[in-house]
Amino acid sequence: MPGGLRELLTRRRLGGAALVLAGLAVAVAVLWPVLGGGDGEDANAKAVRLVSVPQLGLAFAHPRSWTRSVKGRVIRLRSPDGSAVMTFASPVAGRQPQRVKAALERELRRQLKPVTVIRDGPGRLGGRKVSTLELRGSTRGGRVRALALVATTQYRTYAVTLLTPARPSRKRLEEVSQILATVDLVKPRRAAR
Secondary structure, eight states, rough: HHHHHHHHHHHHHHHHHHHHHHHHOOOOHHHHHHTTTTTSHHHHOOOOOEEEETTTTTTEEETTTEEEEETTTEEEETTTTTTTTEEEEEEEEEEEEHHHHHHHHHHHHHHSSSSSEEEEEEEETTEEEEEEEEEEEETTTEEEEEEEEEESSSSSSEEEEEEEEESSOOOOHHHHEEEHHTOOOOOOOOOOO
């Protein structure tokens, strides 16, 4: 590979990495006050984790107390008490928000019976306008609420779901709101070889 081309590609990678890191720095700045940073509380209990998945063009921050697992293209977050579960997925390439939202709704209706639609309309994910669907229903474990958010870029369509008890705690709702506010969707990058 010619030296000039290698240098250009390296600059592009560094530029993309700098953009993702800048977005994550903003996310930390948003989460820090909400999670009690700098007020004398135990810093370990209030710290955040930064998540960046360049192959999916996805980045976000979450409280360190939440657990994270990854299976394929799905990232799952669970609150410390298990009362809130969030999933981040990028199931399809390109702009296909109606298809993804319809699939999410079918799956949620299958799992939550009987189900009531609470809200179907616009919402926000990070700084992006998205389509949302909020449902209330029942599982074997009791009454739950489900929120589905569908975002699209010219490269991918993203699905974020949240499951909580029918009446989640204020603390959990604040944490969830802050996680959703930190989501950044950028052009996906191929994994380095």
